[in-house]
Amino acid sequence: MEATAAPPSRPSLKARRRRSSTLTGRDRMWLWLMVGIPAFLHIALVWIPAGLTVALSFSEWDNLAPLSDISATGFRNYWIIFTIFEGDLFAALFNNLMLVVWLTVCSAVGMLFAYLLDKNVRGSAIYQSIYYFPVVLSLAVVGFIWKSTMFSRDRGLLNEIWPGGPVDFVGDGSKLFSFDVPFLDPALGLSKNFAALLVAMAWRHIGYIMVMYLAGLKAVDPSLREAAQIDGCNEWQSFRRVVFPSLRPINVIVVVITVIEALRAYDIIAALNEPRGTDVMGTLVTKSLLGEGGGRVGFGSAYGVVLLLLCLGFIIWYVTNHYRESEI
Amino acid sequence: MSAVTLDGRSGSESAGFDPELFDQVRLRRAQRRGSKVKPMRMLLHGFLVVMAIGWLVPIGTAIYNSFRDYATDTRTNGPFAAPETLTLDNYRAAWDVGEMSKTFGNTAFIVIPALFLTLLLAAIVAYVCTRYSWKFNIVFLVLFTAGNLMPQQVLFQPLFQFFKYMPWPDFLSDTDTGNLLGTKIAVILIHVAFQIGFCTFVLSNFMKTIPKEISEAAAVDGAGVWRGFFQVILPLTRPALAALGTLEFTWLYNDFFWGSVLLNQGDERPITSSIAVLNGQYGSDFNLVAAASILIALPTLLVYLILQKQFISGLTLGASKG
Numbered sequence: 001m002e003a004t005a006a007p008p009s010r011p012s013l014k015a016r017r018r019r020s021s022t023l024t025g026r027d028r029m030w031l032w033l034m035v036g037i038p039a040f041l042h043i044a045l046v047w048i049p050a051g052l053t054v055a056l057s058f059s060e061w062d063n064l065a066p067l068s069d070i071s072a073t074g075f076r077n078y079w080i081i082f083t084i085f086e087g088d089l090f091a092a093l094f095n096n097l098m099l100v101v102w103l104t105v106c107s108a109v110g111m112l113f114a115y116l117l118d119k120n121v122r123g124s125a126i127y128q129s130i131y132y133f134p135v136v137l138s139l140a141v142v143g144f145i146w147k148s149t150m151f152s153r154d155r156g157l158l159n160e161i162w163p164g165g166p167v168d169f170v171g172d173g174s175k176l177f178s179f180d181v182p183f184l185d186p187a188l189g190l191s192k193n194f195a196a197l198l199v200a201m202a203w204r205h206i207g208y209i210m211v212m213y214l215a216g217l218k219a220v221d222p223s224l225r226e227a228a229q230i231d232g233c234n235e236w237q238s239f240r241r242v243v244f245p246s247l248r249p250i251n252v253i254v255v256v257i258t259v260i261e262a263l264r265a266y267d268i269i270a271a272l273n274e275p276r277g278t279d280v281m282g283t284l285v286t287k288s289l290l291g292e293g294g295g296r297v298g299f300g301s302a303y304g305v306v307l308l309l310l311c312l313g314f315i316i317w318y319v320t321n322h323y324r325e326s327e328i
Numbered sequence: 329m330s331a332v333t334l335d336g337r338s339g340s341e342s343a344g345f346d347p348e349l350f351d352q353v354r355l356r357r358a359q360r361r362g363s364k365v366k367p368m369r370m371l372l373h374g375f376l377v378v379m380a381i382g383w384l385v386p387i388g389t390a391i392y393n394s395f396r397d398y399a400t401d402t403r404t405n406g407p408f409a410a411p412e413t414l415t416l417d418n419y420r421a422a423w424d425v426g427e428m429s430k431t432f433g434n435t436a437f438i439v440i441p442a443l444f445l446t447l448l449l450a451a452i453v454a455y456v457c458t459r460y461s462w463k464f465n466i467v468f469l470v471l472f473t474a475g476n477l478m479p480q481q482v483l484f485q486p487l488f489q490f491f492k493y494m495p496w497p498d499f500l501s502d503t504d505t506g507n508l509l510g511t512k513i514a515v516i517l518i519h520v521a522f523q524i525g526f527c528t529f530v531l532s533n534f535m536k537t538i539p540k541e542i543s544e545a546a547a548v549d550g551a552g553v554w555r556g557f558f559q560v561i562l563p564l565t566r567p568a569l570a571a572l573g574t575l576e577f578t579w580l581y582n583d584f585f586w587g588s589v590l591l592n593q594g595d596e597r598p599i600t601s602s603i604a605v606l607n608g609q610y611g612s613d614f615n616l617v618a619a620a621s622i623l624i625a626l627p628t629l630l631v632y633l634i635l636q637k638q639f640i641s642g643l644t645l646g647a648s649k650g
Contacts, residue, residue, distance in 0.1 A: 023460075023553075026552075027552055027553045030552075030553045030554065031456055031460055031553060034452045034453070034455075034456050034553070035452075035453050035456045035457070035464075035465075035468060037449070038449040038450070038452065038453050038524055038528075039453070039468055039471075039472075041449075041517070041520065041521045041524070042471070042472060042475055042521050042522075042524050042525065043471070044521070045483070045487065045490075045517060045518055045521035045522070046475040046478060046483060046521055046522060046525070047471070047475060048486070049482075049483040049484075049485075049486035049487045049490070050478060050482050050483055052485075052486035053482050053483065053485060053486055056485065056486070063485065063488075063489070067489070067493075113379070116372060116375070116376065117376075119372065121372065121373070121376065122373075126380075127376050127379075127380055129636060130380045130383050130384060131379070131380070131383055132640070133383075133387075133629065133632060134383070134387075136578050136582075136625075136628040136629060136631070136632040136639070137582070137625050137628060137629075138581075138582030138583075138584055138600050138624075138628075139582075139584070140582075140584040140600055140601075140603050140604075141582070141600065141603065141621050141624050141625050144603060144606065144617055144618075144620070144621040144624075145386055145387060145390045145618065145621045145622075145625070146386055147614070147617060148390050148393070148394075148614045148615065148617040148618035148621060149386060149389040149390050149393060149407060149614070149618060150386055150389075152614050154403055155402060155403060155406055155407050155614070157385065157386075157389065157407065200386075203383070203386065207383075208643075211640055211643055211644065212643065212644060215640075215643075215644035256477070260477050260479075263479065264479040264480065264481070266480075266481065266584070266585055267584040267585065270584070270585075270588070270604075271584060271603055271604055271607075272607070281479075281481075282479065282481050285481040285482070285484075286481050286484065286585075286589065289481075289484060289485050289488075290589065290592075297485055300485065301485060304479075304481055304482040304485075305482070307479050307481065307482060308478070308479060308482045311477065311478065311479050314477075315474050315477045315478070316474075318473075318477070319470050319473055319474050322473065323466060323469065323470055323473075
C-alpha cells in the first residue's frame, strides 16, 4: 500500500502547480475560510489557553479578582509546589505512574485477548462484543457501576476475594503498600481505594486495546505467518518475530492511548468524590483552580504545566512518528 | 516499510516453488492439527468463557440488583440471592433524584449540535488538506492531532476566564448573565474545538484513499470548491462519517469534565456530569446508584448494540494509516 503511495507523489509537483493555477481567486478565498475558521476555533480554544496556562503558572492571582490583579512571580509557584506541597504533588505523580504501569499491563492483556480471538474461534463476535461493551461507558459511570456492586463494604464482590477484613473501597485511603523516599516528606504508596479504581479501569481499558489490536491483526498478511510456520517457528517465535513487528503502527497508537489516558485520568476519581490519597494530576489541577474560596490560579497552573510537560513528550513522539513518512 | 521488504524476500524465494513439497507440508500440518490442537482449543474456549463471565459480572449484578431493594433485600441476603420482590422503585427514585428528565434534555441540547458541527468542520478541513496542496496543510494536521491529545485540565482556567469576559446576548442564553460562562453554548464550543482535532485526523486519513482523479475530473467539469466537497467527496466519505459519528456521539455523551467545570451552576449540567449528585445523601443506597448508572449508560449501550460495526470501525479508522 505504501509502495503505491510513494511514486505518484513525484510527478505531482507539476500537477500541483497546474492545479493551484487553475483556482480562481474566489475559490482560493473559500479555501482559506474553510480551513481558517475551524483552525481559528481550535487554536483559540485549545492552543492559546494552553499557552496562557503556562504564562499563569509564573504569576500570582486569585481568579475572583479582576485580570489587572495578576502579578508576575517568576518561578515561585514551582518552588512552592515542589517543596511545600510536595506531599500533594508527588502523591499525585505516583498515582499517575501507577496508572501508566497498570494500564500498560492491561494493554498487554488486551493484545492477548485480540490474539486469541484472532484464531478463528467459534463465537468470536460474541466474545468480542462482551469484552468491548464497557468502552462505550463513561469512566464516571464505570466508577458508579463498580461502586454499586463491587466496592461496597457490606456486600461488595471485591471484598469477597480481597484478603483480610472488609474494606470500604470507595473511602479507605490507607495504603496497600508504601515506601519512604529520601528527601521527600510523606511516604509514597498505593492506597486501597485507588487500587480498586485501577481494577475498574482495567475493565474498560482491556476491551479498547483489544479492538485496536484485532483490527491490526486482521491486516497482517497471512502469508507471513504461513511462511514463519513453514520455516519451523513455534507459536511464540512467530508472534515475537513476525506478527508483533508488523503491528508497529498499532503499537505506537496503543502506547499513546495508554499513556495519555493514564496521565489525564480524571473522570472516575472526581466522580467518586475522591478522598485523600487518590489524587492524580488531573484532579489536583482542577481542585487548585476551582478550590474553595477563589482558587489559587498560580499553583493550579503550575501543576497543569507539570502535567502538560509529561504529556507533551508523548504527543510529540506520536505526531512525528505519524507524519514523518506520510505524504498528503 | 518492513512489510514491503519481507514481502519482497518471500517473493524471491517462491521463484523455486515446489507444489509437491507445498502439499506435503500442508498435509503434515493438517495431521498435527487433528491430533494436538484439540485440547488447546478447549483450553482457549474455557479461558474465553471464564473471562466473558467475569466481564459481565459487574454490569449483570448491577442490573439485577437495581430491581431489588437495598436496605431490606440485597444488604441482608447478598447480591446473588433470589429476590424477595422485584421493583422499579430504584429507577423511579434515581430518575427523580438525578432530575433526569432535565439533564437528559441538557445532554441532547449539547451533544446534537456539537456532533453535527464537529463532523462538518472536520470534513471540510480534511477535504481541503487532502485535495488541495498548499503550504500549511501538514502544519494544520499536526496541530489538530496534537491538540486533541492535550490534557483538558490545562486548558480549563484560561477558557473559564475567556467565557466569563465574552459578552453574549441574554436572549440567546439560558443563564442571563450577559456572558458565555455557564451556558451550554460554551460547552458546545469547546467540544467542537477539541474534537475537530481527532475527526480531522481520521477523515483526512480516509480521504487520502479516495483517488485524486475524481476531484480533478469534477474540477475539469467545472465544479467549484464547494461542489467538489458536497457533491463529490462528502458522499464518498459517508461510511467514515457514520463510523466517526457513532464514536463521537458516545464520547460527547460521556463527557464528564467540561460539563462539570464549565456548568458549575448544576442546573445546566448534562446527564453524565450530574452523576456526582448521587454521591451525596443517596450514595449509600447502592441499588439506587446501580439504577442511576444503568439509566445513564442506556443510550450509549443501545447505540453500541445497534451500531456495533460502525462503532468499532470508527475506533480503528483512526488507527490505520489509510
